[in-house]
Amino acid sequence: MLTDRELERYRRQVALFGEEAQERLASARVVIVGAGGLGCPAALYLAAAGIGEVRLVDGDVVDRTNLNRQVLHGDRDVGRAKVESAAEKLRAQNLEITVVATYATVDDGNAAALVGGADLIVDAADNFRVRYILNRVALGARVPLIHGAVRGFYGQATTIVPGLTACLECIFPVAPPEEGIIPVVGTTPGIIGLVQANEAIKYITGTGDLLTDRLLVWDGRAATMTTLPVEREEDCRACGNGRCSRR
Amino acid sequence: MLEEMKREMQVRVRAFARLREAIGGDLTLEVPEGATMSRLLAAVGGTSEQAGEALFEENGELRGYVILMHNGRRVRRAEAGTLTLADGDEVALFPPVAGG
Structure with a gap:
């Protein structure tokens, strides 16, 4: 049951999708991998929306060059763990929710444990090595994964529901190249991070049409947003015939 | 000596992200009738140095991560050499990004 205080806090969105949906948000656990350009806006809006548990995972510290886009961190946070800096702001934003900060870099060995128990994983990582690991873990645990990525003025996002939709490796069988310094304007991860948060809210509340089997570009x-249709690949290494156990 | 003129067809190219920047927007290209996706990609890459770089590796191979679409359907890289295009077709090209 929502308290009076919660009903007041979330009044404008309860008016949109109802109390039961708000309760679903309050009991949801979302893991956000990456507390950077995508993770900051996604986490802020998910915290504001009343996601019961927001878990942040990142193994990096705040650098001054992050501040043009990683909007939960400020000058005084330079040198702090990003998850600590971000968690502090999220807790200040919303007293009703639980924020868990995990200072760790996702790898093959720890990924399953780091995202264990989550209802949803937000891919706010900055490289495809970690993204492919998250995809495998999401498929294994049958937990939806909301992908986002950015560079410059460009971004992409898609929602993956294991067993039902194209997975990350169906869509991106070959990873885009790694770059040392990725040029980016802060508004790009702002927009894509909020598309991801919007997908998370929709998934949890059962509202609208998800970005499944579509790649938002x-x-x-040009100030344009387009979706390109994508589909499951039968021979996908991660979710198709190419893997050991097929659904 | 008299060779029949090879007829041309028009294919619309929708490019996204860096590729769009490189070719300056959407394009309509004239390619010989019966041209394959590979032939079209070569023509797109030939429009400018940046377009070529966005699509092809230094050895001339198509960059494997570029997403190819033909009339709204995904085309695998391996199919590009055999998929023949028709007049009025639309090809969409998206080089995905990786940052966060």
Whole structure:
């Protein structure tokens, strides 16, 4: 049951999707992997929306060059663990929720434990090595994964529901190249991170049409947002015939 | 000596992200009738140095991560050499990004 205080806090969105949906948000556990450009806006809006438990996972510390886009961190946070800096702001934003900060870099060995028990995983990572690990873990645990990625004025996002939709490796069988310094304007991860948060809210509340089997493509230079249809690949290494156990 | 003129067809190219920047927007290209996806990609890559770089590796191979779509359907990289295009077709090209 929602308290009077919660009903007041969430009044404008309860008016949109009802009390039961708000209760679902309050009992949801969302893991956000990456407390950077995508993770900051996604986490802030999910915290504000009343996600019961927001778990942040990141093994990095705040650098001054992060501050143009990683909007939960400020000048005084330089040198702090990103998850600590972000968790502090999220707790200040919403007293009703639990914020868990895990200072760790996702790898093959720890991924399953780090995202264990989550209802939803938000891919706010900055490289495809970690993203492919998250995809495998999401498929194994049958937990939805909301992908986002950015560069420059460009971004992409998609929602993966294991067993039902194209997975990350169906869509991106080959990873885009790694770059040392990825140029980016802060608004790009702001927009994509909020698309991801919006997907999370929709999934948990059962509202609208998810970005499943569609790749949303944002072009900030042209100011256009397009979706491209994508589909499950039968021979996908992660979710198709190419893996050991097929659904 | 008289060779029949090879007829041309028009294919619309929708490019996204860096590739769009490289070719300056959407394009309609004229390619010989019966041209394959590979032939079209070569033509797109030939429009500018940046477009070529966005699509092809230094050895001339198509960059494996570029998402190819033909009339709204995904085309695998391996199919590009055999998939023949028709007049009025639309090809969409998206080089995905990786940052966060």
